[in-house]
Amino acid sequence: MTLTSSDFSATSKDSGKVYLFNLLKENLPRRTQSELNTLTDSTFVFTTNARKKGKVVRTKKQFLTRKERKKLNILKLPKQDWKYDELCEMRELWKQYMRNNLNLYPKIPTWEDPNWTNFNITLAKSEFIGAELTVIRSKNVNQVGMRGTVVLETKATFQIVTPKNELKILVKKPSVFTFTLDDMKFTIFGKYAIIRPSERSIKKIKTLLLPDL
Amino acid sequence: MLSPEIWNFKAPDSLVKVEKGNIVNNNCFNTIQKLHHNHLVSVVLPDTLRVPQNICETLKNDCEYYKISNVGLDELVNINFINAFVRKGIFISLSINERIDCDDCMCITPNGFLLLSLTKETYESLGLEGTPSHYYNTKQRYVVSINLLSNHFKPGKKNYDRTKDRLLTLKKMTLLINWEPPHLDICPSSVAKYFDDLKFDVQVCLPDFQMRTNYTIKVPNFTMDNIHEFVEWLGMFSLESDLGGGGESYLSTYETPQPYQEYGQVKFLQWRGFFSSQQINKLLEVLISHLKDEEKPWISLYVQGFSDVVVGWDLQEHHYYTNGDNGYVIVLNSEDYMVYQHMCSKKSYK
Numbered sequence: 001m002t003l004t005s006s007d008f009s010a011t012s013k014d015s016g017k018v019y020l021f022n023l024l025k026e027n028l029p030r031r032t033q034s035e036l037n038t039l040t041d042s043t044f045v046f047t048t049n050a051r052k053k054g055k056v057v058r059t060k061k062q063f064l065t066r067k068e069r070k071k072l073n074i075l076k077l078p079k080q081d082w083k084y085d086e087l088c089e090m091r092e093l094w095k096q097y098m099r100n101n102l103n104l105y106p107k108i109p110t111w112e113d114p115n116w117t118n119f120n121i122t123l124a125k126s127e128f129i130g131a132e133l134t135v136i137r138s139k140n141v142n143q144v145g146m147r148g149t150v151v152l153e154t155k156a157t158f159q160i161v162t163p164k165n166e167l168k169i170l171v172k173k174p175s176v177f178t179f180t181l182d183d184m185k186f187t188i189f190g191k192y193a194i195i196r197p198s199e200r201s202i203k204k205i206k207t208l209l210l211p212d213l
Numbered sequence: 214m215l216s217p218e219i220w221n222f223k224a225p226d227s228l229v230k231v232e233k234g235n236i237v238n239n240n241c242f243n244t245i246q247k248l249h250h251n252h253l254v255s256v257v258l259p260d261t262l263r264v265p266q267n268i269c270e271t272l273k274n275d276c277e278y279y280k281i282s283n284v285g286l287d288e289l290v291n292i293n294f295i296n297a298f299v300r301k302g303i304f305i306s307l308s309i310n311e312r313i314d315c316d317d318c319m320c321i322t323p324n325g326f327l328l329l330s331l332t333k334e335t336y337e338s339l340g341l342e343g344t345p346s347h348y349y350n351t352k353q354r355y356v357v358s359i360n361l362l363s364n365h366f367k368p369g370k371k372n373y374d375r376t377k378d379r380l381l382t383l384k385k386m387t388l389l390i391n392w393e394p395p396h397l398d399i400c401p402s403s404v405a406k407y408f409d410d411l412k413f414d415v416q417v418c419l420p421d422f423q424m425r426t427n428y429t430i431k432v433p434n435f436t437m438d439n440i441h442e443f444v445e446w447l448g449m450f451s452l453e454s455d456l457g458g459g460g461e462s463y464l465s466t467y468e469t470p471q472p473y474q475e476y477g478q479v480k481f482l483q484w485r486g487f488f489s490s491q492q493i494n495k496l497l498e499v500l501i502s503h504l505k506d507e508e509k510p511w512i513s514l515y516v517q518g519f520s521d522v523v524v525g526w527d528l529q530e531h532h533y534y535t536n537g538d539n540g541y542v543i544v545l546n547s548e549d550y551m552v553y554q555h556m557c558s559k560k561s562y563k
Binding site: 136137138139141142143144145213 | 334336337338339340341342343375378379
């Protein structure tokens with residue numbers, strides 16, 4: 001068997017294929033050679049060269065990286081120049097928001113009612129920025145009795161502005177917080193509120209939790 | 214485990230300290246100064262026909278203490294109160310009807326410390342700095358100590374304001390107070406008047422005095438060798454136990470240790486109340502002078518502290534493990550004295 005001229009004019013990609021066919025024709029038994037024609041359309045992985053990776057072109061980013069944000073001091077709130085009185089509007093807005101949130105329930109359920117769990121989940125999934133929180137119990141005893149409006153919530157902390165116009169960073173884990181809305185008083189165990197606020201709406205919340213520090 | 218081997222448990226630790234000395238060197242008052250909140254005092258006078266009036270009167274006159282119901286502890290850090298009573302004279306106080314092992318207790322020591330022994334929950338919601346109790350490894354109890362006599366502890370200071378503010382949230386307690394004025398011309402009841410003016414329910418409590426005479430009693434001779442047996446006999450006698458000894462009885466019986474002497478009359482005096490260590494001191498002085506005048510073989514004095522007070526011996530922390538007893542027996546001879554102290558176990562909970 002000799003190679004035709006057309007075979008040589010083929011691209012380097014095809015030359016590998018022609019070589020392979022010749023090799024098969026020489027070595028395979030004669031009765032299977034007729035089946036070789038069925039393979040002409042198929043491609044062989046090892047005859048083709050792997051495609052070279054093209055250069056990754058960076059697209060212009062739409063956001064600041066964490067490093068940049070840290071450099072620009074965006075991650076931290078300023079310590080000074082807070083006005084507790086000016087946050088009054090924010091507190092009112094939050095109260096309005098919370099009332100709307102709880103208005104879904106015709107009346108406030110007690111623990112015996114069937115919608116007690118749902119009510120608690122609604123509460124646990126709501127936003128706390130703007131709430132007036134008080135620490136009623138804490139392992140860090142110096143923080144007990146601290147009161148202020150929440151201005152930033154992170155995964156592990158509440159950052160509040162106290163009536164003395166100071167910014168305080170309260171760690172959630174060792175403390176118990178309370179807030180009042182109209183004639184209702186709510187208690188939050190910080191231990192069970194360690195969730196990033198953005199993830200809170202989709203987080204599954206357990207119904208049975210131990211109320212102890 | 215069907216039947217736990219209860220007979221195999223070790224007996225609870227008891228700490229007993231015996232001290233001997235000479236009266237002239239005057240060391241026996243040291244022990245008294247170490248226990249500040251005293252509940253029960255009893256005196257045994259062997260071979261006595263008439264008890265001198267001054268012994269009975271020592272712990273009766275000017276030994277009234279006051280019971281104040283439902284006091285908020287913020288009243289005790291009031292600067293007027295501190296200046297008038299805690300700074301001058303000797304003021305001691307303790308909470309009653311609170312158990313040291315499961316409730317919140319307070320006491321004020323003569324050196325002007327307000328001590329609070331709090332459960333974990335109360336400590337965490339009170340918000341005053343304290344230290345974990347020595348006896349609980351699991352940090353279930355905390356001790357908060359406030360120095361009332363500190364120069365910085367006055368209105369306007371941050372610490373004072375916060376302490377007062379936070380003590381307001383603590384639940385109200387019933388207290389016993391005992392105040393010894395700095396001068397004789399000041400009436401000890403002024404402290405009661407102070408609280409009465411603040412519209413608190415103040416009750417005067419008089420020490421409960423009992424006297425008993427036992428006739429023809431076998432009394433063991435007091436020597437320094439048989440101290441444990443002698444103290445045991447004193448205890449049996451004070452509790453009016455059967456000292457006769459049955460001999461043939463199947464039940465276990467007690468017999469007066471040898472050698473003994475028989476006296477016609479043995480007097481037993483007992484006071485129950487709230488005494489400061491100064492008042493006990495006075496009683497001991499009277500007893501020593503009585504011993505010198507009348508030449509008695511010996512005189513014994515037994516003092517027991519409160520079991521639910523925050524501090525025990527020497528202002529160290531106190532607790533209730535198997536018992537909460539702190540006390541001492543002083544036996545006086547014409548020349549020597551013996552102090553037999555028993556203390557609460559210092560074992561910590563596991």
